[in-house]
Amino acid sequence: DTEVTQTPKHLVMGMTNKKSLKCEQHMGHRAMYWYKQKAKKPPELMFVYSYEKLSINESVPSRFSPECPNSSLLNLHLHALQPEDSALYLCASSQEAGSITGELFFGEGSRLTVL
Amino acid sequence: AQSVTQLDSQVPVFEEAPVELRCNYSSSVSVYLFWYVQYPNQGLQLLLKYLSGSTLVESINGFEAEFNKSQTSFHLRKPSVHISDTAEYFCAVSVVGAQKLVFGQGTRLTINP
Numbered sequence: 001d002t003e004v005t006q007t008p009k010h011l012v013m014g015m016t017n018k019k020s021l022k023c024e025q026h027m028g029h030r031a032m033y034w035y036k037q038k039a040k041k042p043p044e045l046m047f048v049y050s051y052e053k054l055s056i057n058e059s060v061p062s063r064f065s066p067e068c069p070n071s072s073l074l075n076l077h078l079h080a081l082q083p084e085d086s087a088l089y090l091c092a093s094s095q096e097a098g099s100i101t102g103e104l105f106f107g108e109g110s111r112l113t114v115l
Numbered sequence: 116a117q118s119v120t121q122l123d124s125q126v127p128v129f130e131e132a133p134v135e136l137r138c139n140y141s142s143s144v145s146v147y148l149f150w151y152v153q154y155p156n157q158g159l160q161l162l163l164k165y166l167s168g169s170t171l172v173e174s175i176n177g178f179e180a181e182f183n184k185s186q187t188s189f190h191l192r193k194p195s196v197h198i199s200d201t202a203e204y205f206c207a208v209s210v211v212g213a214q215k216l217v218f219g220q221g222t223r224l225t226i227n228p
Contacts, residue, residue: 031214042219043218044218056215103164104159108157
């Protein structure tokens with residue numbers, strides 16, 4: 001199994017809603033990532049978890065709250081989002097939890113629309 | 116901080132023609148270099164990477180890239196493209212010892228029959 005699975009694939013939410021994005025991998029990878037990708041732009045790093053602990057937060061607004069319940073799961077909790085937060089949210093995982101020398105395995109993403 | 120510049124936002128080519136997608140990076144410390152491909156409505160997939168050793172690296176589907184330290188470049192090439200190569204290509208860099216992968220702006224490769 002070399003897949004990173006993200007759910008839901010599409011999400012539409014209002015600015016007062018609370019929702020969550022989920023990511024799962026069963027490759028035994030030690031690091032997991034959240035990236036945000038706006039249309040026609042490159043992915044931008046949001047968070048990194050290493051050994052289930054938050055190791056990097058790229059100054060992301062608190063309306064985005066990551067959670068890593070166990071080594072296979074990664075969640076992104078969303079609350080009071082703004083329309084400009086509409087984007088494709090990509091989850092990724094990697095074997096190593098330190099320097100990136102190997103492949104990042106990406107999911108297909110969750111496309112979020114904030115009304 | 117490291118940065119990546121992809122000089123061409125779009126590259127149209129005819130099928131079976133050669134193609135080069137350009138990538139330059141900037142960093143004051145040693146880096147690792149990657150090319151990722153993103154097909155429509157999909158996540159990113161690793162195409163190839165340079166960590167050390169031979170400066171010419173190859174992928175299984177005919178792409179190759181050459182690391183040029185003096186020119187701080189990592190251009191991607193393919194001698195003959197196919198319709199199925201139509202995708203967005205991202206060059207990316209990570210600093211040795213760090214856990215952050217920084218992507219370039221991407222190059223949209225369009226193959227015309």
